[in-house]
Amino acid sequence: MVxxxxxxxxxxxxxxxxxxxxxxxxxxxAWNSMIEEQRNSKPEREAVVSSSSSPKSIVNIISGEKERYDTSIEELNRVLGGGLVKGSLTLISGDPGIGKSTLLLQTANNIATKYGKVLYASGEESEEQIKIRGDxxxxxxxxLYIVSETNMxxxxxxxxxxxxxFVIIDSIQTMYKDTVSSAPGSxxxxxxxxxxxxxxxxNSGIPLFIVAHVTKQGELAGPRVLEHMVDTVxxxxxxRTENFRILRTVKNRFGTTSEIGVFEMSQKGLIQVYDPSGLFLQDTSYxxxxxxxxxxxEGTRPLLVEVQSLVSETKIPVPRRTAVGIENSRLSLxxxxxxxxxxxxxxxxxxYVNVVGGLTLEGTTADLGIALSLVSSIKGNISKLEKLVAIGEIGLTGEIRPVANCDRIVNEAKKLGFKNIIVPYRNIDRIVAKDINIIGVSTLKEAINKVF
Structure with missing residues (x-):
């Protein structure tokens, strides 16, 4: 039947x-996004049941959780949840020139050295271009085998x-199948x-890394179906003008989505940053x-970062509200x-509010620090407390609400030489720290009075 x-x-x-x-x-x-494509309506065939797809009792299924490949890059292992799971599909995206291909080539080199053959299929670069980067x-x-091919x-x-x-596909938008009449990337x-x-x-138990393009807004280009199909995003x-890079998990079926990996770009590739707080604060003038x-x-890792605010009087009817690194809705609150x-x-x-270093803050732990920086800018005041760190969530009634893992953040601040730390009052009982001044506050008004 045809x-x-x-x-x-x-x-x-x-x-x-x-x-x-x-x-x-x-x-x-979306406007003007409908593209004509041809579809083949194939005749129905009787389903064939194979022994590999038959139902099995859950107690008889062997878990593959421990079968992970070590990438020899601790920051990447942290984000993946402990390494590459066999048979997993991992999608990695980022702006052009951010370092995706560099990270993947370093990972491919480590896995090829440790475990065996690795295939790097590139549809955007020739073998010679990848060889130059490899050198x-x-x-x-x-x-490590390189092939420049776009036919899937x-x-x-x-x-x-x-x-x-291990297999790397760079990138999925350049790949095509002969049986589909539409253009690559559709x-x-x-x-x-x-x-x-x-x-x-x-079927083969091979972990795959897939590179995907991003739009001008920083979102994954193409259909959302790709994001739903893979195991990890x-x-x-x-x-690109800065030296450090942040690897973040959006989706992970084999681990947490709250971890981040921090790298520094150098002439010899991406270098892992084991002390990100020191990196973010290296040029800070207190x-x-x-x-x-x-x-x-950030996941299981405490971080200290600088937030800067600039409040400037304006004559326009609708003042500007610009936030880089935090949500605009959080700033408005x-x-x-x-x-x-x-x-x-x-x-x-x-x-104007900016998180120094390009880090994007999630959650509400930074609320108190943002409020203090805003008050400092509009009043022209400088904190009377030397080397201060602020932790706390702000409620709508003006209270300072407790945050999780406050004791770990305090220990990180102490390690970096900070002398004063202002925390929610209800977190004080769980903090055990010497040689650092812990200041507990219950309201935003109380915090501002103690700081300024």
């Missing part, structure tokens, strides 16, 4: 399908013939190529107007509490 061919229009943002062209996608509201990074193993069927045949222990091509990679990884963050050191937790509870008004001022 397969029928039909044309459908597919949204390149979310994968929504329609039999007719639409100017605006009904699913994601710069000191890659010398014989088990050919890559699948290479994997079947070589039987590597929804259909990305879906089919991802399905092929998933089949390879799960990593994002590589940082400014006791400056509008500047506060805050303590946060803190400003509202300062105006309502402390009568410190920002309605006639532009407000």
């Amino acid at each position: 397969a029928k061919v039909k044309n459908v229009y597919v949204c390149q943002q979310c994968g929504y399908e329609s039999l007719k062209w639409l100017g605006r996608c009904p699913s994601c509201s 710069r990074l000191g890659v010398k193993t014989d088990n 069927d050919i890559i699948a045949r290479y994997v079947e013939d070589m039987q590597p222990v 929804v259909s091509q990305v879906r089919e190529c991802s399905n092929e990679l998933m089949r390879i990884g799960k 990593l994002t590589f963050e940082g400014e 006791n400056q107007e509008g500047s506060t050191i805050i303590g946060i937790m 803190i400003l509202a509490v300062l105006e309502k509870k402390l009568r410190i008004y920002f309605y006639n001022s532009d407000v």
Whole structure:
């Protein structure tokens, strides 16, 4: 029976399908994203049950949790949850030039040296270009194989013939299958190529790293179906003009999503940073107007970073509110509490808040430090407490709420030589620290009075 061919229009943002062209996608509201693609309607075939896919009792299934490959990069292992799980699909994204290919080439070199053959399939660079980068990074193993190919069927045949222990695809938007008529990078091509990679990884137990492009907004390019299919999603963050990079987990089926890895870019590749607090504070001038050191937790790791605020009077009717490193909604909440509870008004001022170093803060632990930096800038005051660290969440009533792992942040501050630390009053009982002044506060007004 001959397969029928039909044309459908597919949204390149979310994968929504329609039999007719639409100017605006009904699913994601994207404009001009519907592209015509051909679909083959194959005849139905009877399903064949194989012994490998038959139901098994959960007590008889052997867990693969301990079967991980050590990448020899501790920061990468931390983010992955302990190493590469066999048969897993990991998606890594980031801005162009941020260091994705450098990190993957270093990882491929380590795994090839330790475990066996590794296949690096690149659709964006030639073998010679990858070789130049490899020479710069000191890659010398014989088990690392490079191929410049975009046909997924050919890559699948290479994997079947070589039987590597690790495969890297750079990038998924350049790959295509002959059976799909649409262009590389389209929804259909990305879906089919991802399905092929998933089949390879799960059936052969080979871990795969897939590189994906990002949009101007920093989100994954293409359909969300790709993000749902993989086991782990990593994002590589940082400014190309700065030396350090942050590897963050967005999704992880084999570990936590709260860990980060910190790297420093050098001529010889990415260098792991074991003391990120020292890196973020290396150029800090303490006791400056509008500047506060805050303590946060990133996964299991305490970090100290500097937050700077600039409050400038303006004549425009709608003042600017600009936040880099924190959510704008969180900044608006803190400003509202300062105006309502402390009568410190920002309605006639532009407000700029920046987390030094390019780190993006998550959670509410940094609220108190942000509020102190805002008050310092608008009042022109400098903290009377030398080398101060602030920890605490601000409630809508102006109270300072307790935070988790406060004792670990205090110990990190003590290790770095800080002398004063202001914490929520209800956290004091759990803190055991000597040679550092612990100041407990219950309200935002009390905190400001003690600092200024």
